[in-house]
Amino acid sequence: MSQITRRDLIKLFGAGAAASTGLLGASKQAYAKSSAHIVIVGGGIGGAAFAKYMRLANADVKITMIEPNPQYTFCPGSNEILSGHETLENLTVNYNTLKSRFNIDVVQDIATEINYEGHQISTIRSGQISYDKLVVSPGPDFDYQFVDGYDAELAEGDFPHAWKAGPQTLKLKQQIDSMRQGGTMVISAPSNPYRCPPAPYERASFIANMLKQSNPTAKLLILDSKTSYVFQNHFEHYWKQHHNFGQENARIEWVSAKKGGTVIKLDAAEKIVTTVGGEKIKADVINIIPEEKAGRFAIANGLALGKNWVPYEPKTFASKVHPDVYVIGDTVDAPMPKTGYVASNQAKVVAAAINDLLAGKEPGTPFITNNCVAMAGEDYGMTITATFRYTGETKGKGFLTQVRTSKISENPSVNRIRAEVAKNWQRTFRKDMFS
Amino acid sequence: MIKMKKIVLFGALSLGVAYSMSALASEHGHAAKAEPWTLAKWDQTAANLPGGNAAKGEALHKNNFCMACHGAEGVAPSRNAPSLAGNTVEYTYKTLKDYQSTLRNEGNGKSAVMITAAQTLSDQDIADLAAYYASQVIPAKPTPMTVDPAIELLVRKGDFNRMITPCASCHGAHGEGKDITPALAGQTPEYFVRTMHAYKNGHRTNDINEGMSQFTHDLTDAEIEALAEYYASLSKQ
Numbered sequence: 291m292s293q294i295t296r297r298d299l300i301k302l303f304g305a306g307a308a309a310s311t312g313l314l315g316a317s318k319q320a321y322a323k324s325s326a327h328i329v330i331v332g333g334g335i336g337g338a339a340f341a342k343y344m345r346l347a348n349a350d351v352k353i354t355m356i357e358p359n360p361q362y363t364f365c366p367g368s369n370e371i372l373s374g375h376e377t378l379e380n381l382t383v384n385y386n387t388l389k390s391r392f393n394i395d396v397v398q399d400i401a402t403e404i405n406y407e408g409h410q411i412s413t414i415r416s417g418q419i420s421y422d423k424l425v426v427s428p429g430p431d432f433d434y435q436f437v438d439g440y441d442a443e444l445a446e447g448d449f450p451h452a453w454k455a456g457p458q459t460l461k462l463k464q465q466i467d468s469m470r471q472g473g474t475m476v477i478s479a480p481s482n483p484y485r486c487p488p489a490p491y492e493r494a495s496f497i498a499n500m501l502k503q504s505n506p507t508a509k510l511l512i513l514d515s516k517t518s519y520v521f522q523n524h525f526e527h528y529w530k531q532h533h534n535f536g537q538e539n540a541r542i543e544w545v546s547a548k549k550g551g552t553v554i555k556l557d558a559a560e561k562i563v564t565t566v567g568g569e570k571i572k573a574d575v576i577n578i579i580p581e582e583k584a585g586r587f588a589i590a591n592g593l594a595l596g597k598n599w600v601p602y603e604p605k606t607f608a609s610k611v612h613p614d615v616y617v618i619g620d621t622v623d624a625p626m627p628k629t630g631y632v633a634s635n636q637a638k639v640v641a642a643a644i645n646d647l648l649a650g651k652e653p654g655t656p657f658i659t660n661n662c663v664a665m666a667g668e669d670y671g672m673t674i675t676a677t678f679r680y681t682g683e684t685k686g687k688g689f690l691t692q693v694r695t696s697k698i699s700e701n702p703s704v705n706r707i708r709a710e711v712a713k714n715w716q717r718t719f720r721k722d723m724f725s
Numbered sequence: 726m727i728k729m730k731k732i733v734l735f736g737a738l739s740l741g742v743a744y745s746m747s748a749l750a751s752e753h754g755h756a757a758k759a760e761p762w763t764l765a766k767w768d769q770t771a772a773n774l775p776g777g778n779a780a781k782g783e784a785l786h787k788n789n790f791c792m793a794c795h796g797a798e799g800v801a802p803s804r805n806a807p808s809l810a811g812n813t814v815e816y817t818y819k820t821l822k823d824y825q826s827t828l829r830n831e832g833n834g835k836s837a838v839m840i841t842a843a844q845t846l847s848d849q850d851i852a853d854l855a856a857y858y859a860s861q862v863i864p865a866k867p868t869p870m871t872v873d874p875a876i877e878l879l880v881r882k883g884d885f886n887r888m889i890t891p892c893a894s895c896h897g898a899h900g901e902g903k904d905i906t907p908a909l910a911g912q913t914p915e916y917f918v919r920t921m922h923a924y925k926n927g928h929r930t931n932d933i934n935e936g937m938s939q940f941t942h943d944l945t946d947a948e949i950e951a952l953a954e955y956y957a958s959l960s961k962q
Contacts, residue, residue, distance in 0.1 A: 701789070702845070703789050703842075704788070704790060707845065708790075710837055711790075711838055714834065717833075717834045717837075
């Protein structure tokens with residue numbers, strides 16, 4: 291990618307010209323001067339889904355995505371890397387299809403500041419980019435302050451949270467693989483809300499399954515900052531069958547926040563965690579999944595209005611700060627779980643709403659779904675379907691929520707097929723955004 | 726892979742698919758591609774098919790996830806899956822056996838759910854499901870469509886110049902199917918199109934002697950689309 295050429299172009303003609311010139315040969319279309327310019331901050335699931343579906347809805351608008359990384363690694367499926375059933379490579383995609391097939395101008399850069407009144411966004415290398423509509427999808431940020439002694443530096447070092455798939459995932463795998471026989475691993479699960487609610491337990495389950503083979507006397511302790519979690523009945527059912535859950539010799543143990551499970555302190559040198567109940571636990575591998583809040587970019591630009599998550603208009607996901615700035619994904623304070631599936635659905639709602647507004651029409655009524663899957667092992671899957679129907683009423687934060695979760699089945703075929711459905715979900719979900 | 730030349734013709738996307746076919750096989754612990762059928766081997770299998778119980782098949786259909794994609798009565802509710810209602814006992818039986826052995830494996834994870842589902846079934850289960858689907862009927866379409874004469878010719882006479890045999894000679898004059906040749910009447914058109922392309926580019930090879938890859942070899946995309954619409958509009962007679 292030729293940043294210099296781009297910069298020069300922007301200097302000469304302004305950001306719009308650079309956006310539609312298509313430096314990678316992607317955009318050959320000459321947009322009319324009146325074409326709206328839609329800019330996206332963040333090329334994760336929400337941003338990519340928005341870009342693609344905005345293009346499907348409207349062939350004429352200019353779409354620019356600002357994303358610092360040349361590729362994206364999916365978090366869904368990354369727990370399976372820990373057990374060796376998945377690879378980082380298979381979960382990593384690039385932006386080539388968005389560029390070439392959907393005519394999105396992907397600018398590899400870091401967005402910094404929104405000039406709300408001027409309808410411009412600042413970037414580090416590409417200067418100011420003008421927009422008619424701005425969609426902000428930065429994902430969540432980690433909030434380390436709740437565990438004394440834990441920070442971003444330790445997460446990059448010997449205490450990976452691995453809550454964003456990448457090098458930390460591989461580091462954690464290596465730590466688990468090289469744990470001494472009969473060692474102890476601790477997973478600290480955060481309080482709600484956080485990205486992918488069942489994932490700490492899915493992670494624990496995959497690790498326990500692997501330890502059963504490679505390190506059968508090892509223990510896995512989940513210290514939780516919550517009192518319950520999604521799919522709890524499924525995980526406990528599976529752990530009872532495979533890991534003596536609830537018994538003296540259990541391979542996997544769960545300590546609820548009610549029993550003092552919340553981790554409040556890490557002694558990195560001694561590898562000891564302290565819980566709110568005052569218990570000190572020395573472990574061989576410590577995986578603290580930090581608390582979360584809205585993405586740094588959203589908070590820095592005042593979109594969160596001083597809160598932890600970004601408030602928004604439920605009908606269009608327009609921000610409370612400016613009607614031409616929309617916010618989607620995990621960073622939003624929506625009455626929905628923070629999942630990629632929900633982010634992709636919110637993206638589609640915003641694409642439709644912006645398309646309606648550009649045509650001078652009233653946006654439609656959002657109906658958002660969350661179709662999610664989790665696995666306890668390669669032979670046991672579970673599914674949840676939740677729907678969020680826009681009501682506009684204060685009750686339920688603007689949405690009517692209905693949820694259906696798969697029931698416990700004693701039919702091994704069903705459990706195995708559910709696991710395969712879960713893997714299929716990952717494959718098709720990735721394709722929905724990046725193919 | 727098989728028919729590399731054709732795959733290359735289909736460009737980078739198909740290549741990716743072809744490479745990941747072997748990845749799928751190892752990923753899910755399946756053996757490499759299963760032994761293809763011979764006519765003699767199938768005849769022997771067909772002669773010894775377990776008797777199917779449609780009521781038991783219906784229970785399996787409802788309890789083993791089949792209906793989630795193929796519809797409450799075997800009539801697909803979306804473009805993602807084929808309808809199974811009204812198909813022949815032999816076709817359903819062979820198809821599930823082919824998934825079980827991974828002979829039917831369209832690559833890139835596309836068949837993974839069906840392979841897993843089939844591998845949880847016994848031969849008797851498969852016979853029961855086959856009996857159930859054979860007993861179901863796809864509801865008739867309200868208005869029959871007018872057929873392009875060129876497509877009707879292809880169906881009834883084939884195309885001698887391109888060595889395409891008439892579809893009706895195996896699939897029946899009304900797309901009702903016969904023995905291991907599937908019924909096409911009322912079939913989900915998007916599934917039909919995908920299937921024809923899978924035959925054409927060598928991703929689906931489980932038919933005996935791979936006849937369908939020959940018949941689809943010279944069909945144009947427009948013809949495949951038109952055939953899909955034609956068969957979707959038919960009702961089994």
